[in-house]
Amino acid sequence: MSDVAVLPEPATPAFDRPGTLVPVVVFGLLALVPLAAPLGGEAYVMSFMTRVVVLALAALSLDLLIGYAGLVSFGHAAFLGIGAYAVGILSAEGVTDIVAQSAVALAVSAAFALVTGAVALRTEGVYLIMITLAFGQMMFFLASALAGYGGDDGMTLPGRSLVLGRDLLAGDRALYYVALAVLGTVYLGLRRLVASRFGRVLAGTRENATRMEAIGFAPFGYRLVAYAISGVVAGLAGVLLANQTGFVSPATMSWQRSGDLIFMAVLGGLGSLHGAILGTVAFLLAEEVLAHFTEHWRIVFGPFLILAVLFARGGLTGLFGRRA
Template sequence: MTEAARPLTEVSTETARPAPSPPVLRRLIVPLVLFVGLAVAPFFATYGAESFILSLLTRVMVLGLAALSLDLLIGYGGLISFGHAAFLGIGAYAVGILSAHGIDDLFVQLAVTLAASAVFAAVTGAISLRTRGVYFIMITLAFGQMLFFLATSLASYGGDDGMSLARRSLVFGHAILENDLGLYYLAFALLFALYGLCRVMVASRFGRVIRGARQNPVRMQAIGFSPYRYQLVLYIVAGMIAGVAGLLIANTSEFVSPAVMSWQRSGDLIFMVVLGGMGSLHGAILGAVAFLLLEEVLADITEHWHIIFGPLLILAVLFIRGGLTPLIERTRP
């Protein structure tokens, strides 16, 4: 049948129907805009307070990386860890302690960070994952506080007062990271690479097993998968990524102290994940952006900004259901 001979109603219906937008492309819009914005931000920073903007955005990316690692546990594994900041401390102290002994090479520090984070995550995760619910929350908090008090007892490395770094890490013997722009793009490269790694991981069979174990661990075990083993691997991977964020924190602030692994910092990371949207990965980064920018804006208004900051975060969690990522996707045409 030719186009002219077909019924008018059929033709008009087909022409009026909008072409469906590819769901994969729609999901990529938010992270694409986010990473492109971070990539080009330094070029626009030259028109303002460049040093401040680079420092702030570097902090955003570093804490975004830490929140990203926690989103693996909460958003995909259903594991609410209240001691996740302990891994930040491991990465930070790996830099500080090695630097105190004259080892400033970034790749040596990174190797030690990954190894120490993996060992701590394997040992504590093997114990913590045998519990569920509030017991898991409390035991991860206990392990985090144990490491916190260990750091305060290291008198030779500053103890409770912390320690300053003589300089930032060296890359192949060169002080590339002494330049704020160099540190910025190192943080950006690590955030982008580890985001891609996490995206591949959660889309793989491993990720499907993790999500299945969150929904119904008994059924997953019945069909031949061991939820405990998969969750332990997830816990180790998340800890290693958070350790990398700790390494960047030490280089960003050029200072290491036990405060970086306090339970308050773990609470901040949970807030970032919830604020951005759990189970989206880029939502954790968005949460870090919103959290730190709001903190900076309120701090400029009043020295008592915590009084405003806390209720605002609570209201955001209560009324922005699902976090910022679903809100953006609902408002996007």
């Protein structure tokens, strides 16, 4: 099989030009959102922006995988679903503390990533896309079959998770800032990770796996660890997502959601981490604005996505990056 690169080449990998201006501005603006929220219907703005921040966390995890490791996962929504169902199932069983819920979500995400990754990462390129898609679909059907936990229809959560017994997340602003803090922490962590030896080896396996092997690095282990880290972060996003929506259903892990997540990462520009955040903002804003005009907004959104792929190579950070 011809080995066409799976990636649009990132202009320069972010670790070569550690941009700080764009991420500082992005996080600064995100931190100010609650102040501006009363201008546009507070509950609506806060719920929308919390969704943006949570999905940005998932898109960020995908950027690690696609942008740095060169591995396209089309089943990443499965991890969101694992996180969301950890909250849903545990709350239904009476465990409402977010610490316990997160611990379970992260452990299950890591286990799922290691098991499916061990199979999927034996392949590359287009096979990997199809296999991750299939594993994502498998989790979707599993969730649909959980008759005790809502089945196809999903289930409504009794309320937001508690933090060590206190309902700190009850306020919309509190939830938003918690989500933003998680996003910021993970962002900084991943930046350190991609600049570390591990990150460089990972980028090396993306550029040329054979050469990396020749100088003594077995790509499989690095890829599997990257896949697991990415899955765990997306699982954490799922925990927050369940708290934001108050509702868990198989639709959380539909394959369209996986496609959306890849789009968010690609729209922002792969291989920069903060690009994924910008991409998520752009993607969800476009969706939200179009949906305001017509219920058939997808008829415009579809061509918008096609044109974005055809003409906006390098994504949003590509636009900013060239000027810097």
